[in-house]
Amino acid sequence: MGKAAIADHGLLADGRSAALVDREGSVNWWCPERFDAPSVFCRLLDSDGGHWSIRPSDDRFEVRREYLPDTLVLRTVFSTAHGEVSVTDGLVLEPGSRGHQIARRSPGVLVRVVEGRSGTVPLTLTYRPRFEYGRRTAYLLPRNGTLVATAGPTTLTMTSPVPLTCSGPDASARFAIDAGQRRTFVLAYRPTYHDVPPAGLDARDPLGDTVEGWRSWTGLHDYQGRYPDLVRHNALVLQGLTYQPSGAVIAAATTSLPERIGGDRNYDYRFAWLRDFSMTLRALWVAACPDEATRLFRWVASAVGQVDGQPVPIMFGVEGERDLTERRIETLRGYAGSSPVVVGNEAWRQRQLDVLGEVMDAAWRLRDYLDPLPPEVRDLLSSLADQAATSWREPDAGMWEARDAQRHYLSSKVFCWAALDRAVRFGDRIGDAADLARWAAARDEARETILREGWNADRGAYTGAFGSDKLDASVLIMPIVDFLPATDDRMRATIRRVEEELSDDGLLRRWDTDPAAFTLCSFMLVHCLALAGERDRAAAMFDRIAGTANDLGLFAEQVDPGTGEQLGNFPQAFSHIGLIIAAWELTTTEPAAV
Structure with missing residues (x-):
């Protein structure tokens, strides 16, 4: 090779x-x-x-x-x-x-x-x-x-x-x-x-x-916060991963780079996930470059189309294609012999309920740039809220796209709550009085269920799925989307337990069997520690994670905590998004100058 x-x-x-x-x-x-x-x-x-x-x-x-x-x-x-x-x-x-x-x-x-x-x-x-x-x-x-x-x-x-x-x-x-x-x-x-x-x-x-x-x-953007050079460069990488004719942001520039050398978890990431799109918009808002929000949301509305009660598609080709059927390329041996090499991604068939909240939260954050709401965007947001109200009780594949079985993933439930919460906040911009009442009732029921079913007393933490004892870094989204404050006793205990069992000096695995640390999750831990008031430790951890980038400031999806080797598709939008959002959180939690 x-x-x-x-x-x-x-x-x-x-x-x-x-x-x-x-x-x-x-x-x-x-x-x-x-x-x-x-x-x-x-x-x-x-x-x-x-x-x-x-x-x-x-x-x-x-x-x-x-x-x-x-x-x-x-x-x-x-x-x-x-x-x-x-x-x-x-x-x-x-x-x-x-x-x-x-x-x-x-x-x-x-x-x-x-x-x-x-x-x-x-x-x-x-x-x-x-x-x-x-x-x-x-x-x-x-x-x-x-x-x-x-x-x-x-x-x-x-x-x-x-x-x-x-x-x-x-x-x-x-x-x-x-x-x-x-x-x-x-x-x-x-x-x-x-x-x-x-x-x-x-x-x-x-x-x-x-x-x-x-x-x-880059000259159009004036980020005012900590780590300005890092934020500007990472925003530029996200621009480089954007398909400009449509505005779609791909997850990574490559296919089939392995999560583990010799392993078979090799996927094609050259497509646009709604999750990545939404987090990218948030990162670009942080980096002071939200000017194209309306165009990008119009692309999402066009790509999603009329859902008619069907699950919202979670990913697309860069021009909105929906059929991304996966096939193997038998002529290539794979990076360092890690096969298979695949083109396409079967995740396009999955139900992933977290995308409802991801898109709605991005719209709420960028609401001033979406005023007035274009009709197709208004209809999209209303349909997402309706989906969350009727689907939050259902199992799904989760934000890590499990291929073995559907489960009641806590992060999916929390994002459904977020979709409903933001929909209620949008008010009559996207729904009438009956819609708002229905969304509010579903929001409150979802919250009560998550707090009751998501907590595992034996582990002393919120776990990855209802009824599971497995820790999962995805639960760190709870304070990030304002479901619970990071200072809440149970949330603080969860952050501590996740760090103790899944982290190696700040490099955080998604779960205990993950072969390497997931860079986005590592920056999510920084975010949560900053929200919990541990700003100095969060800043030190930020520096450690940022230091795993290559000499050009580029991240793959994962990093081996022992060797520092980058693994997975490259460069990975999620990783660069995580850095930008964590840098902003360290800025906003910094004590004001006296």
């Missing part, structure tokens, strides 16, 4: 797709058409899955890298015995993209700029396109000074300033860069049967417009 670990990668994004580049200058993942489209590079999941590398020819080199300030344009600097060279990588935004109009129509172009910084550095380029998750080997055809790779519906056009040598389906080059020299490589995607020429770029500064596009977005 490829040598690069999950955390070795940096994210490139253009508002429609994402690419991952490792520390040694290899692009190991790219699905150029859109986030969930078939890949052209997937070395991340198999050594022969395709990649494009530009790196020093001598294996002995040191690496430092960073994003250009306030962008997702990545610069990697290689220091060798012969000198120093940098490679600047970026996915090109739509020309002229600025502010919240970034990349609605991405050109599908990956640019790599190689610059000599000192000495003369020999470099090696290796280009191995493998289309449709490694299933199809491309034909390479030199044409008009370019190298065209075509397989079925996909065509890549490489423009190279150095001669490329073709060997079957692969190409390579050896060249040297002197101090002050620059070489620009451009790889453009297009559908084979669409006669669309590659986008034109400024030869002198091919990434300049893209850099300005990213910076124009």
